[in-house]
Amino acid sequence: MSAPDTARPLDFIRQIVADDLESGKHAEVVTRFPPEPNGYLHIGHAKAICLDFGLPQEFGGRCHLRFDDTNPTKEEQEYIDAIQDDVRWLGFDWGEHLHYASDYFEQLYQWGEHLISTGKAYVDEQTAEQIRDTRGSTFVPGTLSPWRDRPAEESLAQFRRMRAGDFTDGQMVLRARIDMASPNLNLRDPVLYRILHAEHPRTGNAWCIYPMYDYAHGQSDAIEGITHSLCTMEFENHRPLYEWFVENLPVPHHPRQIEFSRLNLTHTVVSKRKLLRLVQEGHVKGWDDPRMPTLRGIRRRGYTASALRAFCMEVGITKSEGVVDLGLLEHHLRKELEHEAPRRMAVLRPLKLTLTDWPQGKVEQLEVPNHGQRPELGVRQLPFDGTAWIERDDYLDDPPADFFRLGPGREVRLRQAYNVTCQEVVRDAAGEAIELRCTHDPESRGGGGRKVKGFLHWVPGGAAEASVRLFGPLFRSADPEEGGDFLNNLAPDSWTETLARVEADLSAAAPEARFQFERLGYFFVDPVDSRSGGPVFHRIVALKDSRPKRGR
Numbered sequence: 001m002s003a004p005d006t007a008r009p010l011d012f013i014r015q016i017v018a019d020d021l022e023s024g025k026h027a028e029v030v031t032r033f034p035p036e037p038n039g040y041l042h043i044g045h046a047k048a049i050c051l052d053f054g055l056p057q058e059f060g061g062r063c064h065l066r067f068d069d070t071n072p073t074k075e076e077q078e079y080i081d082a083i084q085d086d087v088r089w090l091g092f093d094w095g096e097h098l099h100y101a102s103d104y105f106e107q108l109y110q111w112g113e114h115l116i117s118t119g120k121a122y123v124d125e126q127t128a129e130q131i132r133d134t135r136g137s138t139f140v141p142g143t144l145s146p147w148r149d150r151p152a153e154e155s156l157a158q159f160r161r162m163r164a165g166d167f168t169d170g171q172m173v174l175r176a177r178i179d180m181a182s183p184n185l186n187l188r189d190p191v192l193y194r195i196l197h198a199e200h201p202r203t204g205n206a207w208c209i210y211p212m213y214d215y216a217h218g219q220s221d222a223i224e225g226i227t228h229s230l231c232t233m234e235f236e237n238h239r240p241l242y243e244w245f246v247e248n249l250p251v252p253h254h255p256r257q258i259e260f261s262r263l264n265l266t267h268t269v270v271s272k273r274k275l276l277r278l279v280q281e282g283h284v285k286g287w288d289d290p291r292m293p294t295l296r297g298i299r300r301r302g303y304t305a306s307a308l309r310a311f312c313m314e315v316g317i318t319k320s321e322g323v324v325d326l327g328l329l330e331h332h333l334r335k336e337l338e339h340e341a342p343r344r345m346a347v348l349r350p351l352k353l354t355l356t357d358w359p360q361g362k363v364e365q366l367e368v369p370n371h372g373q374r375p376e377l378g379v380r381q382l383p384f385d386g387t388a389w390i391e392r393d394d395y396l397d398d399p400p401a402d403f404f405r406l407g408p409g410r411e412v413r414l415r416q417a418y419n420v421t422c423q424e425v426v427r428d429a430a431g432e433a434i435e436l437r438c439t440h441d442p443e444s445r446g447g448g449g450r451k452v453k454g455f456l457h458w459v460p461g462g463a464a465e466a467s468v469r470l471f472g473p474l475f476r477s478a479d480p481e482e483g484g485d486f487l488n489n490l491a492p493d494s495w496t497e498t499l500a501r502v503e504a505d506l507s508a509a510a511p512e513a514r515f516q517f518e519r520l521g522y523f524f525v526d527p528v529d530s531r532s533g534g535p536v537f538h539r540i541v542a543l544k545d546s547r548p549k550r551g552r
């Protein structure tokens with residue numbers, strides 16, 4: 001099969017795949033997404049998912065979802081379920097190809113015996129500390145283990161006793177016999193199996209020895225017929241070991257490992273260890289905190305899967321490490337939501353406005369479009385009874401000349417309604433304005449009357465109350481690692497919450513609905529906290545990006 005018909009040039013991985021299919025090396029492309037079920041997926045995984053699943057969609061083929069469940073002490077069904085849900089939310093599916101490394105434990109064990117029998121592996125009885133200390137460094141060869149030359153029959157017997165549970169955790173390991181002087185430390189007799197008396201979520205207590213990732217991964221690829229095993233650049237130095245295994249074992253297929261750069265974003269950390277600290281130390285409100293870069297958090301913030309896919313496509317696939325500005329993702333969100341989100345009005349810091357010359361008891365129904373550029377979305381009626389709520393920031397006692405909003409004696413237009421002029425300010429005991437008493441120009445409805453420079457959004461006096469959450473970047477620095485501990489760069493105001501006034505129909509807004517609140521940004525009905533009462537709105541993204549750009 002040839003390359004897909006696309007206007008944009010192929011990246012280097014797609015070019016490799018196109019060439020392999022064109023030459024007949026492979027009849028179809030088969031990839032895999034291999035997460036460890038020991039945590040939640042984050043935005044860096046989104047790039048890998050879009051590549052692993054998207055590439056077979058483009059060229060014809062399939063992608064397997066395979067859980068690398070080789071460490072039972074850290075794996076939970078909760079993570080397995082969440083990962084599957086997140087991959088589906090992103091728009092992909094694996095069909096019948098849901099696999100686990102544990103599916104292959106027996107075969108992997110038999111191949112371990114094969115390596116011993118052919119003189120390419122041995123049981124080492126050194127401690128983990130001794131193995132680490134004798135590994136050497138980039139410029140210093142490792143020290144040979146005293147067990148390296150033990151007879152294959154002896155190693156085989158010990159390996160079988162390891163499986164039978166005759167030894168304690170850490171008492172011995174199975175190591176490959178490769179090259180302790182190799183400049184690549186991954187080839188210095190790597191550990192293949194360790195003893196771990198722990199119940200496995202899928203295999204229970206059937207095993208007390210578990211394969212290491214480097215051993216299990218490539219062989220799982222081979223068993224499943226993976227053609228292109230795609231991984232991030234930190235695995236580049238592991239590729240010689242990946243290839244050593246498939247060349248020295250009777251595997252049914254030889255996959256090819258290809259590396260690409262991981263996704264790094266400004267104002268973001270994606271290290272599992274760092275994300276775990278944020279949660280465990282209470283710096284965020286959980287894995288689905290809308291400020292978190294986990295897919296759980298991103299979804300709860302209100303990001304769309306389609307915008308995330310478009311972002312990953314634009315970022316592209318290269319081998320060059322870099323940092324992508326968070327603003328690029330926000331650009332794709334705005335681009336989509338500008339077209340899709342119906343318009344509503346809301347006031348985050350309400351200040352009451354009363355028209356003193358409005359006829360008592362009169363209520364007008366003002367017809368307002370749901371989307372200025374999409375008439376097919378229809379219109380709605382806003383009741384106007386001479387009272388309204390405006391943004392507190394839209395009034396100043398002593399406004400400068402370039403402030404085109406309300407002040408004493410100033411005239412502005414309430415969008416879709418009337419021109420109003422501030423005549424009197426009512427204050428509380430502290431001197432704060434609590435009500436603006438204004439007059440209106442009856443001729444200004446529908447765009448008539450005097451021309452004014454200021455246009456204010458508003459909501460009717462009987463508007464509903466709703467909780468609104470505003471989010472900023474979790475870190476104040478574009479590089480959270482700048483200056484040492486990343487926690488020192490936490491932004492103190494990354495989460496603010498206010499009791500806003502919103503159009504009455506928004507009190508019944510369905511969970512996960514999205515709107516543009518005019519002048520304020522794009523908002524999402526939180527599907528978690530909205531269940532216990534009225535809607536809770538999350539600002540997904542502001543209408544414009546005011547942050548400085550940075551990328552490298």
